[in-house]
Amino acid sequence: xxxxxxxxxxxxxxxxxxxxxxxxxxxxxxxxxxxxxxxxxxxxxxxxxxxxxxxxxxxxxxxxxxxxxxxxxxxxxxxxxxxxxxxxxxxxxxxxxxxxxxxxxxxxxxxxxxxxxxxxxxxxxxxxxxxxxxxxxxxxxxxxxxxxxxxxxxxxxxxxxxxxxxxxxxxxxxxxxxxxxxxxxxxxxxxxxxxxxxxxxxxxxxxxxxxxxxxxxxxxxxxxxxxxxxxxxxxxxxxxxxxxxxxxxxxxxxxxxxxxxxxxxxxxxxxxxxxxxxxxxxxxxxxxxxxxxxxxxxxxxxxxxxxxxxxxxxxxxxxxxxxxxxxxxxxxxxxxxxxxxxxxxxxxxxxxxxxxxxxxxxxxxxxxxxxxxxxxxxxxxxxxxxxxxxxxxxxxxxxxxxxxxxxxxxxxxxxxxxxxxxxxxxxxxxxxxxxxxxxxxxxxxxxxxxxxxxxxxxxxxxxxxxxxxxxxxxxxxxxxxxxxxxxxxxxxxxxxxxxxxxxxxxxxxxxxxxxxxxxxxxxxxxxxxxxxxxxxxxxxxxxxxxxxxxxxxxxxxxxxxxxxxxxxxxxxxxxxxxxxxxxxxxxxxxxxxxxxxxxxxxxxxxxxxxxxxxxxxxxxxxxxxxxxxxxxxxxxxxxxxxxxxxxxxxxxxxxxxxxxxxxxxxxxxxxxxxxxxxxxxxxxxxxxxxxxxxxxxxxxxxxxxxxxxxxxxxxxxxxxxxxxxxxxxxxxxxxxxxxxxxxxxxxxxxxxxxxx
Numbered sequence: 001x002x003x004x005x006x007x008x009x010x011x012x013x014x015x016x017x018x019x020x021x022x023x024x025x026x027x028x029x030x031x032x033x034x035x036x037x038x039x040x041x042x043x044x045x046x047x048x049x050x051x052x053x054x055x056x057x058x059x060x061x062x063x064x065x066x067x068x069x070x071x072x073x074x075x076x077x078x079x080x081x082x083x084x085x086x087x088x089x090x091x092x093x094x095x096x097x098x099x100x101x102x103x104x105x106x107x108x109x110x111x112x113x114x115x116x117x118x119x120x121x122x123x124x125x126x127x128x129x130x131x132x133x134x135x136x137x138x139x140x141x142x143x144x145x146x147x148x149x150x151x152x153x154x155x156x157x158x159x160x161x162x163x164x165x166x167x168x169x170x171x172x173x174x175x176x177x178x179x180x181x182x183x184x185x186x187x188x189x190x191x192x193x194x195x196x197x198x199x200x201x202x203x204x205x206x207x208x209x210x211x212x213x214x215x216x217x218x219x220x221x222x223x224x225x226x227x228x229x230x231x232x233x234x235x236x237x238x239x240x241x242x243x244x245x246x247x248x249x250x251x252x253x254x255x256x257x258x259x260x261x262x263x264x265x266x267x268x269x270x271x272x273x274x275x276x277x278x279x280x281x282x283x284x285x286x287x288x289x290x291x292x293x294x295x296x297x298x299x300x301x302x303x304x305x306x307x308x309x310x311x312x313x314x315x316x317x318x319x320x321x322x323x324x325x326x327x328x329x330x331x332x333x334x335x336x337x338x339x340x341x342x343x344x345x346x347x348x349x350x351x352x353x354x355x356x357x358x359x360x361x362x363x364x365x366x367x368x369x370x371x372x373x374x375x376x377x378x379x380x381x382x383x384x385x386x387x388x389x390x391x392x393x394x395x396x397x398x399x400x401x402x403x404x405x406x407x408x409x410x411x412x413x414x415x416x417x418x419x420x421x422x423x424x425x426x427x428x429x430x431x432x433x434x435x436x437x438x439x440x441x442x443x444x445x446x447x448x449x450x451x452x453x454x455x456x457x458x459x460x461x462x463x464x465x466x467x468x469x470x471x472x473x474x475x476x477x478x479x480x481x482x483x484x485x486x487x488x489x490x491x492x493x494x495x496x497x498x499x500x501x502x503x504x505x506x507x508x509x510x511x512x513x514x515x516x517x518x519x520x521x522x523x524x525x526x527x528x529x530x531x532x533x534x535x536x537x538x539x540x541x542x543x544x545x546x547x548x549x550x551x552x553x554x555x556x557x558x559x560x561x562x563x564x565x566x567x568x569x570x571x572x573x574x575x576x577x578x579x580x581x582x583x584x585x586x587x588x589x590x591x592x593x594x595x596x597x598x599x600x601x602x603x604x605x606x607x608x609x610x611x612x613x614x615x616x617x618x619x620x621x622x623x624x625x626x627x628x629x630x631x632x633x634x635x636x637x638x639x640x641x642x643x644x645x646x647x648x649x650x651x652x653x654x655x656x657x658x659x660x661x662x663x664x665x666x667x668x669x670x671x672x673x674x675x676x677x678x679x680x681x682x683x684x685x686x687x688x689x690x691x692x693x694x695x696x697x698x699x700x701x702x703x704x705x706x707x708x709x710x711x712x713x714x715x716x717x718x719x720x721x722x723x724x725x726x727x728x729x730x731x732x733x734x735x736x737x738x739x740x741x742x743x744x745x746x747x748x749x750x751x752x753x754x755x756x
Contacts, residue, residue, distance in 0.1 A: 612696020639668030
């Protein structure tokens with residue numbers, strides 16, 4: 001930070017600290033600091049009482065002025081205004097300020113009623129509450145609501161008392177899966193959820209016009225002490241339409257629908273394709289697109305699953321900006337029927353985009369990139385997506401070292417074609433809500449390290465991607481090819497590589513050919529879960545295809561590679577979280593290869609890995625590149641095997657600010673010991689790998705701005721695997737007051753997003 005910027009920040013902070021938060025509070029009023037709710041009932045468990053108090057506090061209105069770490073910055077900004085309403089202070093006040101929330105605006109009785117109502121909805125039918133006022137100085141006040149919950153009423157019985165009609169029978173058939181359980185506490189939210197559950201079940205059976213409001217759950221608390229009997233029934237006011245089962249009549253699809261053009265709704269140009277009437281006078285789309293997308297067919301009984309699957313598939317095609325669907329009841333002698341209309345407004349077919357980015361990382365690389373991409377969303381009239389992009393970028397690594405091989409210049413181009421179906425000699429299909437895709441990729445890259453070497457690479461792949469469900473996704477490349485050719489290797493770099501096996505490995509010729517597969521699982525889409533899981537697994541083969549030696553005369557890499565990323569998120573209370581990650585990767589080379597190709601090896605350290613160590617400086621094993629400790633920029637360290645463990649406690653501090661306390665551990669190793677005069681000691685994976693783990697610890701802050709998360713971490717090593725065994729734990733060396741220790745050990749990370 002420059003001196004001018006630093007001084008400006010100091011001036012701003014001093015000015016804000018001098019601003020009184022009660023400056024604009026009228027003499028006969030006070031600044032409202034919010035409300036606390038206290039449950040004065042020792043019969044409720046402590047954890048349950050705390051959760052109930054937090055739930056009730058959220059209800060109270062108005063909300064107090066926002067704060068960060070207890071400081072009301074927006075209210076302070078508001079205090080910068082002047083009577084003339086001019087100047088920088090007034091502009092900051094208008095732009096970022098927030099007027100004081102006054103005690104006179106608080107409706108105490110209204111809040112008390114809200115609290116009492118919520119307690120009653122939770123089964124506390126005899127709850128009472130009172131209010132206390134807590135003064136904070138002369139001009140500030142906080143309210144405290146004291147509630148006595150009393151006994152919570154429990155469910156004694158649940159009975160479905162419907163009639164013998166088709167609708168009544170269908171409702172009664174859902175009783176076995178009721179979420180209203182004997183012994184559970186009475187909860188109005190559970191009753192609403194039960195009505196929605198029954199409605200969802202009936203929608204699967206064709207009761208299109210039925211709704212949750214057609215059900216009534218009657219509650220009787222007169223026959224038991226602190227218990228209720230529940231009776232589920234159909235309202236007498238339920239309409240005749242809601243009692244009927246509907247089937248599908250005609251299906252009309254408008255793939256080029258325009259809201260402003262009534263002519264686009266005419267059916268004169270309809271083309272009948274199977275069970276569909278496709279109205280597309282301009283023939284923008286092949287009718288076969290919709291046969292693969294729609295789940296409804298003529299004569300099917302309406303069900304919500306097919307309804308939602310069809311809509312989801314149309315949206316996931318990525319071709320339509322708006323997808324509108326409606327069902328219209330039609331007169332029919334064959335029973336209740338519905339005509340179905342799909343009005344689809346496509347995106348602009350072709351588009352071009354330019355993007356400029358600046359970047360910096362913990363390896364001291366700073367640079368920028370310019371990317372130009374062209375997109376066609378309906379390339380062959382089958383909702384195919386063709387993307388062609390080109391980029392140029394440059395990076396400079398700032399260091400005291402005089403060597404220049406760390407400056408990088410790149411350019412390249414890539415074409416991707418995504419086809420919304422499986423292209424295969426075998427018949428493949430998917431019944432999920434997500435459109436399966438065939439993907440074809442072709443790419444070229446050029447990398448130049450001036451005065452040292454250049455790398456040209458060619459890559460191509462053919463494969464499939466499909467989502468089994470919202471939580472499971474698969475990607476299979478039947479064939480993936482990556483060819484890397486080094487050229488123009490300078491004598492100076494060649495001499496450096498001769499002394500450093502790692503540098504030599506970076507410019508080896510690479511020819512990778514084979515299949516790869518990726519599986520991803522997460523239940524993060526499920527709401528209100530205490531445990532959230534994430535798993536990403538990859539398996540990669542090269543050179544394993546039968547007869548490859550006869551087809552390709554060039555030497556190619558032979559290996560298989562597995563890597564696994566498992567994460568668990570534990571919700572603690574209402575706003576804190578414990579996040580844990582375990583990464584395990586293994587690569588085995590054979591035949592033509594003694595180790596994995598450089599682009600397929602594992603790396604460790606940095607802002608999203610072991611944060612107490614510089615990016616890609618750890619390992620392999622107990623090896624330590626002497627250039628790192630000598631102040632020079634060292635080559636990236638890589639390995640065939642990787643183990644990493646991270647755990648992080650994320651408490652909510654205030655408002656948008658969350659904290660972090662974390663520990664990271666891990667390392668990388670080679671599959672085989674190195675040989676020769678330049679062999680690096682301690683790089684091979686062995687049974688003593690646990691003794692060779694690096695460990696760091698640290699703290700951080702996360703600023704959740706909704707559209708992005710700004711992350712800061714301060715970490716330091718507590719176990720250094722390159723030290724002699726017995727001296728690797730360095731807890732006794734920690735000395736935050738020592739300037740040299742801070743320079744050698746403290747690492748500050750600034751990043752966007754969570755590390756995992």
